[in-house]
Amino acid sequence: MIRDNEIIRRIRQGDIKQFEALFRSSYPSLVKYAMTLIKDHDTAEEIVQDLFFRFWQNKEKIQIESSLNGYLFRSVHNGCLHYIEHRKVVERHGQEIAFDQAPGAESPADIIQYKELQAKIAGIIERLPERCGQIFCMNRFEGLKYAEIAEKLSVSVKTVEANMGKALKEFRKALTE
Amino acid sequence: MRKMNNKLKHTDKDWGKLASLLSGETAETADKTDIFREADHYSIEKQWNEMGKTINDKKIDVDRAWSNIYSRIEENGLLSDTVRNENRFTIRTFIRIAAVLIIIIGLGATIFYLNNTGALHGKIVVTSNSTERNKEVSLPDGSKIFLNRNSRLSYNKSLGHTSRNVTLKGEAFFDIKHDPSKPFIIDAGKARIKVLGTSFSVLTNNSQNAVEVFVKTGSVIVSDSSGIQTLVLEPGFIGTMDSKSSAKAVNENHNYLSWNTDLLVYERETLDIVFADLKKVYDIDIVADNPEILKNPLTTTFEKEPQDTIIRILCSTFTLGYKKDGSVYHLFKR
Numbered sequence: 431m432i433r434d435n436e437i438i439r440r441i442r443q444g445d446i447k448q449f450e451a452l453f454r455s456s457y458p459s460l461v462k463y464a465m466t467l468i469k470d471h472d473t474a475e476e477i478v479q480d481l482f483f484r485f486w487q488n489k490e491k492i493q494i495e496s497s498l499n500g501y502l503f504r505s506v507h508n509g510c511l512h513y514i515e516h517r518k519v520v521e522r523h524g525q526e527i528a529f530d531q532a533p534g535a536e537s538p539a540d541i542i543q544y545k546e547l548q549a550k551i552a553g554i555i556e557r558l559p560e561r562c563g564q565i566f567c568m569n570r571f572e573g574l575k576y577a578e579i580a581e582k583l584s585v586s587v588k589t590v591e592a593n594m595g596k597a598l599k600e601f602r603k604a605l606t607e
Numbered sequence: 608m609r610k611m612n613n614k615l616k617h618t619d620k621d622w623g624k625l626a627s628l629l630s631g632e633t634a635e636t637a638d639k640t641d642i643f644r645e646a647d648h649y650s651i652e653k654q655w656n657e658m659g660k661t662i663n664d665k666k667i668d669v670d671r672a673w674s675n676i677y678s679r680i681e682e683n684g685l686l687s688d689t690v691r692n693e694n695r696f697t698i699r700t701f702i703r704i705a706a707v708l709i710i711i712i713g714l715g716a717t718i719f720y721l722n723n724t725g726a727l728h729g730k731i732v733v734t735s736n737s738t739e740r741n742k743e744v745s746l747p748d749g750s751k752i753f754l755n756r757n758s759r760l761s762y763n764k765s766l767g768h769t770s771r772n773v774t775l776k777g778e779a780f781f782d783i784k785h786d787p788s789k790p791f792i793i794d795a796g797k798a799r800i801k802v803l804g805t806s807f808s809v810l811t812n813n814s815q816n817a818v819e820v821f822v823k824t825g826s827v828i829v830s831d832s833s834g835i836q837t838l839v840l841e842p843g844f845i846g847t848m849d850s851k852s853s854a855k856a857v858n859e860n861h862n863y864l865s866w867n868t869d870l871l872v873y874e875r876e877t878l879d880i881v882f883a884d885l886k887k888v889y890d891i892d893i894v895a896d897n898p899e900i901l902k903n904p905l906t907t908t909f910e911k912e913p914q915d916t917i918i919r920i921l922c923s924t925f926t927l928g929y930k931k932d933g934s935v936y937h938l939f940k941r
Contacts, residue, residue: 446677446680446686450673450677453669453672453673453676454669454673457667457669457672457673458667458669461667462667466658475667475672478672479672479675479676482676483676483679483680486676486680486685487680487683487685551658569630570630570655570658571658575632576627576630576632591623591624591626591627591632592619592623594623594626594627594630595619595620595621595622595623595624595625595626596619596622596623597626598622598625598626598629598655599619599622601655
Protein backbone atom coordinates (compact mmCIF):
# COMPACT_ATOMS: atom_id res chain seq x y z
CA MET A 431 0.00 0.00 0.00
CA ILE A 432 1.35 3.40 -0.96
CA ARG A 433 1.42 5.96 1.84
CA ASP A 434 -0.54 9.19 1.66
CA ASN A 435 2.52 11.44 1.21
CA GLU A 436 3.64 9.41 -1.78
CA ILE A 437 0.16 9.63 -3.34
CA ILE A 438 0.04 13.38 -2.78
CA ARG A 439 3.56 13.83 -4.14
CA ARG A 440 2.69 11.96 -7.33
CA ILE A 441 -0.55 13.84 -7.84
CA ARG A 442 1.30 17.13 -7.37
CA GLN A 443 3.64 16.07 -10.17
CA GLY A 444 0.63 15.61 -12.42
CA ASP A 445 0.31 11.82 -12.26
CA ILE A 446 -3.25 11.46 -13.54
CA LYS A 447 -3.19 7.68 -13.08
CA GLN A 448 -2.51 8.08 -9.38
CA PHE A 449 -5.25 10.65 -9.20
CA GLU A 450 -7.65 8.29 -10.94
CA ALA A 451 -6.75 5.51 -8.48
CA LEU A 452 -7.43 7.80 -5.54
CA PHE A 453 -10.69 8.87 -7.12
CA ARG A 454 -11.87 5.35 -7.80
CA SER A 455 -11.04 4.09 -4.33
CA SER A 456 -12.68 6.92 -2.40
CA TYR A 457 -15.51 8.13 -4.63
CA PRO A 458 -18.25 5.69 -3.46
CA SER A 459 -17.61 6.36 0.26
CA LEU A 460 -17.57 10.09 -0.27
CA VAL A 461 -20.81 10.10 -2.24
CA LYS A 462 -22.52 7.98 0.39
CA TYR A 463 -21.22 10.26 3.08
CA ALA A 464 -22.46 13.33 1.20
CA MET A 465 -25.83 11.62 0.93
CA THR A 466 -26.12 11.40 4.70
CA LEU A 467 -26.01 15.19 4.69
CA ILE A 468 -27.94 15.93 1.52
CA LYS A 469 -30.47 13.38 0.49
CA ASP A 470 -30.21 14.05 -3.22
CA HIS A 471 -28.09 11.47 -4.95
CA ASP A 472 -27.20 13.53 -8.03
CA THR A 473 -26.23 16.55 -5.96
CA ALA A 474 -24.08 14.37 -3.74
CA GLU A 475 -22.24 13.04 -6.77
CA GLU A 476 -21.86 16.55 -8.16
CA ILE A 477 -20.38 17.87 -4.94
CA VAL A 478 -17.85 15.06 -4.76
CA GLN A 479 -16.90 15.38 -8.43
CA ASP A 480 -16.49 19.09 -8.04
CA LEU A 481 -14.24 18.50 -5.06
CA PHE A 482 -12.01 16.20 -7.10
CA PHE A 483 -11.87 18.62 -9.99
CA ARG A 484 -10.77 21.44 -7.70
CA PHE A 485 -8.33 19.10 -5.99
CA TRP A 486 -6.62 18.51 -9.35
CA GLN A 487 -6.85 22.16 -10.32
CA ASN A 488 -5.15 23.28 -7.12
CA LYS A 489 -2.98 20.25 -6.58
CA GLU A 490 0.20 22.31 -6.24
CA LYS A 491 -1.27 24.58 -3.58
CA ILE A 492 -3.18 22.12 -1.44
CA GLN A 493 -1.89 21.63 2.09
CA ILE A 494 -3.01 18.45 3.76
CA GLU A 495 -2.40 18.28 7.46
CA SER A 496 -4.52 15.29 8.38
CA SER A 497 -4.73 12.05 6.44
CA LEU A 498 -5.70 12.21 2.79
CA ASN A 499 -8.92 10.38 3.57
CA GLY A 500 -9.73 12.82 6.37
CA TYR A 501 -9.01 15.73 4.07
CA LEU A 502 -11.43 14.38 1.45
CA PHE A 503 -14.20 13.80 3.99
CA ARG A 504 -13.69 17.24 5.49
CA SER A 505 -13.89 18.74 2.00
CA VAL A 506 -17.08 16.85 1.20
CA HIS A 507 -18.54 17.89 4.52
CA ASN A 508 -17.76 21.54 3.85
CA GLY A 509 -19.01 21.24 0.30
CA CYS A 510 -22.32 19.88 1.54
CA LEU A 511 -22.71 22.58 4.17
CA HIS A 512 -21.97 25.19 1.57
CA TYR A 513 -24.60 23.72 -0.70
CA ILE A 514 -27.16 23.65 2.12
CA GLU A 515 -26.48 27.29 2.99
CA HIS A 516 -26.84 28.19 -0.63
CA ARG A 517 -30.17 26.42 -0.88
CA LYS A 518 -31.42 28.08 2.25
CA VAL A 519 -30.88 31.40 0.59
CA VAL A 520 -32.57 30.30 -2.59
CA GLU A 521 -35.58 28.87 -0.83
CA ARG A 522 -36.93 31.95 0.83
CA HIS A 523 -38.99 30.09 3.34
CA GLY A 524 -35.82 28.85 4.84
CA GLN A 525 -37.09 25.36 5.43
CA GLU A 526 -34.66 23.41 7.39
CA ILE A 527 -32.88 21.29 4.90
CA ALA A 528 -29.63 21.02 6.68
CA PHE A 529 -29.05 17.66 8.25
CA ASP A 530 -32.09 15.91 6.94
CA GLN A 531 -33.84 13.45 9.11
CA ALA A 532 -32.18 10.17 9.68
CA PRO A 533 -34.05 7.37 7.99
CA GLY A 534 -36.40 5.74 10.43
CA ALA A 535 -35.64 8.17 13.21
CA GLU A 536 -38.82 9.27 14.89
CA SER A 537 -38.35 11.06 18.13
CA PRO A 538 -36.94 14.60 18.18
CA ALA A 539 -34.20 13.29 20.47
CA ASP A 540 -33.17 10.84 17.80
CA ILE A 541 -33.08 13.53 15.20
CA ILE A 542 -30.98 15.77 17.36
CA GLN A 543 -28.57 12.95 18.12
CA TYR A 544 -28.30 12.08 14.47
CA LYS A 545 -27.56 15.65 13.54
CA GLU A 546 -24.90 15.82 16.19
CA LEU A 547 -23.31 12.75 14.81
CA GLN A 548 -23.43 13.98 11.23
CA ALA A 549 -21.83 17.23 12.22
CA LYS A 550 -19.01 15.39 13.89
CA ILE A 551 -18.30 12.60 11.42
CA ALA A 552 -15.99 14.50 9.14
CA GLY A 553 -14.04 15.82 12.08
CA ILE A 554 -13.67 12.38 13.59
CA ILE A 555 -12.60 10.84 10.29
CA GLU A 556 -9.99 13.54 10.03
CA ARG A 557 -8.62 12.59 13.39
CA LEU A 558 -8.37 8.88 12.62
CA PRO A 559 -5.00 7.54 11.48
CA GLU A 560 -4.60 7.11 7.73
CA ARG A 561 -5.42 3.45 7.35
CA CYS A 562 -7.92 3.37 10.16
CA GLY A 563 -9.99 6.13 8.54
CA GLN A 564 -9.85 4.41 5.20
CA ILE A 565 -10.99 1.08 6.61
CA PHE A 566 -13.74 2.77 8.58
CA CYS A 567 -15.09 4.58 5.50
CA MET A 568 -14.97 1.47 3.36
CA ASN A 569 -17.01 -0.39 5.94
CA ARG A 570 -19.45 2.28 7.00
CA PHE A 571 -19.99 4.20 3.75
CA GLU A 572 -19.25 1.70 1.03
CA GLY A 573 -20.78 -1.15 2.98
CA LEU A 574 -17.84 -3.48 2.36
CA LYS A 575 -17.41 -6.53 4.55
CA TYR A 576 -14.24 -6.97 6.59
CA ALA A 577 -13.06 -9.72 4.27
CA GLU A 578 -13.56 -7.50 1.21
CA ILE A 579 -11.67 -4.64 2.82
CA ALA A 580 -8.86 -6.99 3.84
CA GLU A 581 -8.57 -8.19 0.26
CA LYS A 582 -8.64 -4.71 -1.28
CA LEU A 583 -6.00 -3.35 1.03
CA SER A 584 -3.96 -6.56 1.24
CA VAL A 585 -4.18 -6.71 5.01
CA SER A 586 -5.54 -9.38 7.35
CA VAL A 587 -9.12 -9.44 8.59
CA LYS A 588 -7.66 -9.09 12.10
CA THR A 589 -6.09 -5.76 11.08
CA VAL A 590 -9.44 -4.59 9.74
CA GLU A 591 -11.13 -5.62 12.96
CA ALA A 592 -8.54 -3.84 15.12
CA ASN A 593 -8.84 -0.65 13.06
CA MET A 594 -12.61 -0.74 13.21
CA GLY A 595 -12.33 -1.04 16.98
CA LYS A 596 -10.04 1.97 17.06
CA ALA A 597 -12.51 3.95 14.98
CA LEU A 598 -15.43 2.99 17.19
CA LYS A 599 -13.48 4.04 20.24
CA GLU A 600 -12.84 7.45 18.67
CA PHE A 601 -16.49 7.81 17.87
CA ARG A 602 -17.51 6.94 21.38
CA LYS A 603 -15.12 9.50 22.70
CA ALA A 604 -16.32 12.20 20.34
CA LEU A 605 -19.99 11.53 21.02
CA THR A 606 -19.70 11.46 24.81
CA GLU A 607 -17.50 14.50 25.02
CA MET B 608 -17.24 10.69 35.15
CA ARG B 609 -18.57 7.23 35.73
CA LYS B 610 -18.94 6.82 32.01
CA MET B 611 -15.35 7.83 31.52
CA ASN B 612 -14.23 5.13 33.90
CA ASN B 613 -16.33 2.54 32.20
CA LYS B 614 -14.91 3.42 28.86
CA LEU B 615 -11.38 3.08 30.07
CA LYS B 616 -12.05 -0.44 31.24
CA HIS B 617 -12.39 -1.64 27.68
CA THR B 618 -9.30 -2.96 25.99
CA ASP B 619 -8.56 -2.37 22.31
CA LYS B 620 -9.59 -5.94 21.70
CA ASP B 621 -12.98 -5.28 23.23
CA TRP B 622 -13.50 -2.33 20.91
CA GLY B 623 -12.57 -4.51 17.98
CA LYS B 624 -15.11 -7.12 19.02
CA LEU B 625 -17.75 -4.52 19.52
CA ALA B 626 -17.12 -2.94 16.14
CA SER B 627 -17.47 -6.34 14.47
CA LEU B 628 -20.68 -6.88 16.31
CA LEU B 629 -22.11 -3.52 15.39
CA SER B 630 -21.01 -3.89 11.78
CA GLY B 631 -22.75 -7.22 11.55
CA GLU B 632 -19.50 -9.12 11.05
CA THR B 633 -20.10 -11.39 14.00
CA ALA B 634 -23.39 -12.80 15.13
CA GLU B 635 -24.85 -11.53 18.38
CA THR B 636 -23.61 -13.54 21.32
CA ALA B 637 -24.22 -13.60 25.04
CA ASP B 638 -21.00 -11.79 25.79
CA LYS B 639 -22.22 -8.77 23.90
CA THR B 640 -23.46 -7.44 27.20
CA ASP B 641 -20.18 -8.32 28.82
CA ILE B 642 -18.19 -6.36 26.32
CA PHE B 643 -20.44 -3.43 26.29
CA ARG B 644 -22.40 -2.87 29.41
CA GLU B 645 -22.86 0.87 29.29
CA ALA B 646 -26.41 2.07 29.60
CA ASP B 647 -26.14 4.16 26.46
CA HIS B 648 -24.84 1.40 24.23
CA TYR B 649 -28.04 1.45 22.27
CA SER B 650 -27.51 4.96 21.07
CA ILE B 651 -24.07 4.28 19.66
CA GLU B 652 -25.29 1.14 17.98
CA LYS B 653 -28.00 3.16 16.32
CA GLN B 654 -25.65 5.91 15.30
CA TRP B 655 -23.11 3.48 14.02
CA ASN B 656 -25.71 1.86 11.84
CA GLU B 657 -27.24 5.07 10.63
CA MET B 658 -23.93 6.50 9.61
CA GLY B 659 -23.77 4.64 6.34
CA LYS B 660 -27.47 4.60 5.64
CA THR B 661 -28.74 6.48 2.66
CA ILE B 662 -32.27 6.95 1.47
CA ASN B 663 -31.97 5.13 -1.79
CA ASP B 664 -29.40 2.66 -2.90
CA LYS B 665 -28.98 4.11 -6.35
CA LYS B 666 -25.87 2.64 -7.84
CA ILE B 667 -22.82 4.85 -7.93
CA ASP B 668 -21.29 4.74 -11.38
CA VAL B 669 -17.61 5.34 -10.72
CA ASP B 670 -16.62 4.95 -14.38
CA ARG B 671 -19.04 7.58 -15.54
CA ALA B 672 -18.05 9.90 -12.72
CA TRP B 673 -14.39 9.50 -13.59
CA SER B 674 -14.97 10.25 -17.27
CA ASN B 675 -16.88 13.39 -16.22
CA ILE B 676 -13.95 14.62 -14.20
CA TYR B 677 -11.40 13.55 -16.76
CA SER B 678 -13.10 15.47 -19.56
CA ARG B 679 -13.45 18.49 -17.30
CA ILE B 680 -9.74 18.37 -16.57
CA GLU B 681 -9.01 17.93 -20.25
CA GLU B 682 -11.30 20.79 -21.34
CA ASN B 683 -9.62 23.12 -18.88
CA GLY B 684 -6.22 22.31 -20.30
CA LEU B 685 -5.03 20.85 -17.04
CA LEU B 686 -3.70 17.70 -18.60
CA SER B 687 -1.08 18.85 -21.14
CA ASP B 688 2.01 18.31 -19.01
CA THR B 689 0.92 14.92 -17.98
CA VAL B 690 0.13 13.80 -21.48
CA ARG B 691 3.58 14.72 -22.67
CA ASN B 692 5.05 12.80 -19.79
CA GLU B 693 2.93 9.86 -20.67
CA ASN B 694 4.05 9.93 -24.29
CA ARG B 695 7.69 9.79 -23.38
CA PHE B 696 6.92 6.95 -21.08
CA THR B 697 4.86 5.21 -23.75
CA ILE B 698 7.67 5.12 -26.31
CA ARG B 699 10.01 3.52 -23.83
CA THR B 700 7.32 1.11 -22.79
CA PHE B 701 6.54 0.36 -26.40
CA ILE B 702 10.14 -0.58 -27.12
CA ARG B 703 10.20 -2.77 -24.06
CA ILE B 704 6.96 -4.46 -25.01
CA ALA B 705 8.16 -4.92 -28.58
CA ALA B 706 11.34 -6.61 -27.36
CA VAL B 707 9.36 -8.95 -25.16
CA LEU B 708 6.96 -9.70 -28.02
CA ILE B 709 9.81 -10.56 -30.38
CA ILE B 710 11.20 -13.00 -27.83
CA ILE B 711 7.78 -14.54 -27.27
CA ILE B 712 7.12 -14.88 -31.01
CA GLY B 713 10.53 -16.44 -31.50
CA LEU B 714 9.95 -18.92 -28.72
CA GLY B 715 6.47 -19.64 -30.02
CA ALA B 716 7.74 -20.30 -33.53
CA THR B 717 10.41 -22.65 -32.18
CA ILE B 718 7.91 -24.53 -30.07
CA PHE B 719 5.49 -24.68 -33.00
CA TYR B 720 8.25 -26.08 -35.20
CA LEU B 721 9.38 -28.61 -32.60
CA ASN B 722 5.77 -29.54 -31.94
CA ASN B 723 5.17 -30.04 -35.65
CA THR B 724 8.22 -32.20 -36.08
CA GLY B 725 7.10 -34.05 -32.98
CA ALA B 726 10.41 -33.50 -31.19
CA LEU B 727 8.60 -32.40 -28.04
CA HIS B 728 6.33 -35.37 -27.59
CA GLY B 729 8.45 -38.26 -28.83
CA LYS B 730 6.26 -38.01 -31.89
CA ILE B 731 7.42 -39.12 -35.30
CA VAL B 732 6.07 -37.31 -38.32
CA VAL B 733 6.59 -38.57 -41.86
CA THR B 734 5.58 -36.41 -44.77
CA SER B 735 5.65 -36.98 -48.50
CA ASN B 736 6.00 -34.11 -50.95
CA SER B 737 4.39 -33.65 -54.36
CA THR B 738 6.87 -35.93 -56.12
CA GLU B 739 7.05 -38.72 -53.56
CA ARG B 740 4.61 -41.51 -54.34
CA ASN B 741 4.65 -44.71 -52.30
CA LYS B 742 6.86 -43.47 -49.53
CA GLU B 743 7.34 -46.47 -47.27
CA VAL B 744 7.11 -46.15 -43.49
CA SER B 745 7.98 -49.10 -41.26
CA LEU B 746 6.36 -48.93 -37.86
CA PRO B 747 7.90 -50.39 -34.67
CA ASP B 748 5.19 -53.10 -34.57
CA GLY B 749 6.19 -54.43 -38.00
CA SER B 750 3.34 -52.80 -39.91
CA LYS B 751 4.08 -51.05 -43.18
CA ILE B 752 2.52 -47.89 -44.46
CA PHE B 753 2.90 -46.42 -47.94
CA LEU B 754 2.21 -42.73 -48.30
CA ASN B 755 0.85 -41.30 -51.53
CA ARG B 756 1.94 -37.80 -52.55
CA ASN B 757 1.41 -34.81 -50.24
CA SER B 758 0.52 -36.89 -47.22
CA ARG B 759 1.45 -36.77 -43.58
CA LEU B 760 1.58 -39.57 -41.04
CA SER B 761 2.36 -39.08 -37.38
CA TYR B 762 2.63 -41.50 -34.51
CA ASN B 763 4.23 -41.86 -31.14
CA LYS B 764 7.71 -43.30 -30.79
CA SER B 765 6.32 -45.81 -28.33
CA LEU B 766 3.75 -47.17 -30.82
CA GLY B 767 3.13 -50.83 -30.12
CA HIS B 768 3.96 -50.76 -26.39
CA THR B 769 0.44 -50.25 -25.14
CA SER B 770 -1.50 -49.12 -28.17
CA ARG B 771 -1.18 -48.53 -31.87
CA ASN B 772 -2.40 -45.10 -32.89
CA VAL B 773 -1.47 -43.04 -35.92
CA THR B 774 -2.79 -39.87 -37.50
CA LEU B 775 -3.09 -39.55 -41.27
CA LYS B 776 -3.65 -36.64 -43.55
CA GLY B 777 -3.74 -37.44 -47.25
CA GLU B 778 -3.70 -40.95 -48.69
CA ALA B 779 -1.92 -44.09 -47.59
CA PHE B 780 -1.99 -47.84 -47.95
CA PHE B 781 -1.75 -49.77 -44.70
CA ASP B 782 -0.42 -53.27 -44.27
CA ILE B 783 -1.00 -53.92 -40.60
CA LYS B 784 0.55 -56.72 -38.54
CA HIS B 785 -2.09 -58.82 -36.79
CA ASP B 786 -2.31 -58.12 -33.03
CA PRO B 787 -5.76 -58.72 -31.48
CA SER B 788 -4.62 -57.30 -28.10
CA LYS B 789 -3.76 -53.92 -29.58
CA PRO B 790 -6.10 -52.70 -32.27
CA PHE B 791 -4.53 -50.41 -34.83
CA ILE B 792 -6.35 -47.09 -34.87
CA ILE B 793 -6.07 -44.39 -37.50
CA ASP B 794 -7.24 -40.88 -36.84
CA ALA B 795 -8.26 -39.71 -40.30
CA GLY B 796 -9.86 -36.40 -39.30
CA LYS B 797 -13.54 -36.95 -39.86
CA ALA B 798 -13.30 -40.69 -39.23
CA ARG B 799 -11.55 -43.21 -37.04
CA ILE B 800 -10.49 -46.48 -38.56
CA LYS B 801 -9.96 -49.49 -36.35
CA VAL B 802 -8.42 -52.79 -37.43
CA LEU B 803 -6.83 -55.82 -35.83
CA GLY B 804 -4.58 -56.79 -38.70
CA THR B 805 -5.30 -56.35 -42.37
CA SER B 806 -4.46 -54.32 -45.46
CA PHE B 807 -6.44 -51.38 -46.75
CA SER B 808 -6.08 -47.85 -48.01
CA VAL B 809 -7.26 -44.61 -46.46
CA LEU B 810 -7.86 -41.28 -48.19
CA THR B 811 -8.61 -38.59 -45.63
CA ASN B 812 -10.21 -36.14 -48.05
CA ASN B 813 -11.82 -37.47 -51.24
CA SER B 814 -13.55 -35.36 -53.90
CA GLN B 815 -16.61 -35.08 -51.62
CA ASN B 816 -14.45 -34.06 -48.63
CA ALA B 817 -15.17 -37.39 -46.97
CA VAL B 818 -12.83 -40.03 -45.59
CA GLU B 819 -12.57 -42.97 -47.99
CA VAL B 820 -11.41 -46.45 -47.01
CA PHE B 821 -10.80 -49.37 -49.34
CA VAL B 822 -10.21 -52.81 -47.85
CA LYS B 823 -7.91 -55.27 -49.56
CA THR B 824 -7.77 -58.05 -46.96
CA GLY B 825 -9.32 -58.63 -43.54
CA SER B 826 -11.98 -56.34 -42.14
CA VAL B 827 -11.98 -52.74 -41.03
CA ILE B 828 -14.23 -50.72 -38.73
CA VAL B 829 -14.76 -47.06 -39.63
CA SER B 830 -16.52 -44.68 -37.29
CA ASP B 831 -17.01 -40.92 -37.32
CA SER B 832 -15.29 -38.72 -34.77
CA SER B 833 -18.33 -38.66 -32.47
CA GLY B 834 -18.73 -42.43 -32.68
CA ILE B 835 -22.35 -42.30 -33.83
CA GLN B 836 -21.93 -43.78 -37.31
CA THR B 837 -20.09 -47.03 -37.82
CA LEU B 838 -19.25 -48.99 -40.94
CA VAL B 839 -17.84 -52.51 -41.09
CA LEU B 840 -15.99 -53.08 -44.34
CA GLU B 841 -15.09 -56.43 -45.85
CA PRO B 842 -12.48 -56.98 -48.59
CA GLY B 843 -13.36 -55.34 -51.88
CA PHE B 844 -15.54 -52.67 -50.33
CA ILE B 845 -15.11 -48.93 -50.28
CA GLY B 846 -16.57 -47.00 -47.36
CA THR B 847 -16.97 -43.25 -47.23
CA MET B 848 -17.68 -41.21 -44.15
CA ASP B 849 -17.99 -37.61 -43.12
CA SER B 850 -19.54 -36.01 -40.08
CA LYS B 851 -23.07 -36.29 -41.51
CA SER B 852 -23.23 -39.47 -43.60
CA SER B 853 -21.60 -42.74 -44.43
CA ALA B 854 -21.83 -45.15 -47.37
CA LYS B 855 -20.51 -48.55 -48.34
CA ALA B 856 -20.18 -49.97 -51.84
CA VAL B 857 -18.32 -52.65 -53.74
CA ASN B 858 -15.27 -51.19 -55.42
CA GLU B 859 -15.53 -51.54 -59.20
CA ASN B 860 -12.28 -49.83 -60.02
CA HIS B 861 -9.62 -52.55 -59.96
CA ASN B 862 -6.97 -49.91 -60.43
CA TYR B 863 -7.97 -48.18 -57.21
CA LEU B 864 -4.67 -49.01 -55.53
CA SER B 865 -2.46 -48.58 -58.58
CA TRP B 866 -0.62 -45.65 -57.04
CA ASN B 867 0.60 -48.19 -54.52
CA THR B 868 0.90 -51.37 -56.57
CA ASP B 869 2.34 -49.75 -59.71
CA LEU B 870 0.05 -52.03 -61.65
CA LEU B 871 -2.60 -50.83 -64.09
CA VAL B 872 -4.81 -53.42 -65.70
CA TYR B 873 -7.30 -52.56 -68.48
CA GLU B 874 -9.80 -54.60 -70.35
CA ARG B 875 -11.70 -52.64 -72.95
CA GLU B 876 -11.53 -49.48 -70.85
CA THR B 877 -11.98 -46.16 -72.63
CA LEU B 878 -9.03 -43.75 -72.59
CA ASP B 879 -10.82 -41.07 -70.52
CA ILE B 880 -10.89 -43.56 -67.61
CA VAL B 881 -7.27 -44.51 -68.26
CA PHE B 882 -6.20 -40.89 -68.25
CA ALA B 883 -7.95 -40.30 -64.92
CA ASP B 884 -6.03 -43.26 -63.43
CA LEU B 885 -2.74 -41.96 -64.84
CA LYS B 886 -3.48 -38.61 -63.28
CA LYS B 887 -3.88 -40.26 -59.91
CA VAL B 888 -0.87 -42.57 -60.17
CA TYR B 889 1.64 -40.33 -61.95
CA ASP B 890 0.17 -36.88 -61.28
CA ILE B 891 0.18 -36.03 -64.98
CA ASP B 892 -2.47 -34.32 -67.08
CA ILE B 893 -3.27 -35.75 -70.48
CA VAL B 894 -5.19 -33.51 -72.86
CA ALA B 895 -6.67 -34.87 -76.07
CA ASP B 896 -7.15 -32.23 -78.80
CA ASN B 897 -9.94 -34.33 -80.27
CA PRO B 898 -12.64 -35.80 -77.96
CA GLU B 899 -12.85 -38.82 -80.28
CA ILE B 900 -9.50 -39.96 -78.91
CA LEU B 901 -11.03 -40.43 -75.44
CA LYS B 902 -13.45 -43.07 -76.72
CA ASN B 903 -10.76 -45.53 -77.76
CA PRO B 904 -10.93 -48.76 -75.73
CA LEU B 905 -7.72 -50.12 -74.19
CA THR B 906 -6.86 -53.65 -73.16
CA THR B 907 -3.42 -53.94 -71.59
CA THR B 908 -1.38 -54.17 -68.42
CA PHE B 909 1.16 -51.60 -67.26
CA GLU B 910 3.47 -52.78 -64.54
CA LYS B 911 6.04 -50.42 -63.06
CA GLU B 912 6.30 -48.49 -66.30
CA PRO B 913 7.67 -44.94 -66.36
CA GLN B 914 5.07 -42.39 -67.41
CA ASP B 915 6.79 -41.51 -70.72
CA THR B 916 6.79 -45.21 -71.73
CA ILE B 917 3.07 -45.44 -71.05
CA ILE B 918 2.36 -42.37 -73.19
CA ARG B 919 4.48 -43.76 -76.03
CA ILE B 920 2.69 -47.14 -75.85
CA LEU B 921 -0.69 -45.37 -75.97
CA CYS B 922 0.39 -43.28 -78.94
CA SER B 923 1.66 -46.20 -80.98
CA THR B 924 -1.45 -48.25 -80.14
CA PHE B 925 -3.88 -45.59 -81.36
CA THR B 926 -1.65 -43.84 -83.94
CA LEU B 927 -1.36 -40.64 -81.99
CA GLY B 928 1.32 -38.01 -81.57
CA TYR B 929 2.18 -36.18 -78.31
CA LYS B 930 3.80 -33.03 -77.17
CA LYS B 931 4.96 -32.63 -73.58
CA ASP B 932 4.44 -29.29 -71.91
CA GLY B 933 5.59 -29.42 -68.28
CA SER B 934 3.48 -32.11 -66.67
CA VAL B 935 0.84 -31.87 -69.41
CA TYR B 936 0.79 -34.21 -72.39
CA HIS B 937 -1.09 -33.02 -75.48
CA LEU B 938 -2.28 -35.91 -77.66
CA PHE B 939 -3.32 -35.47 -81.27
CA LYS B 940 -4.34 -37.65 -84.16
CA ARG B 941 -1.62 -38.40 -86.71
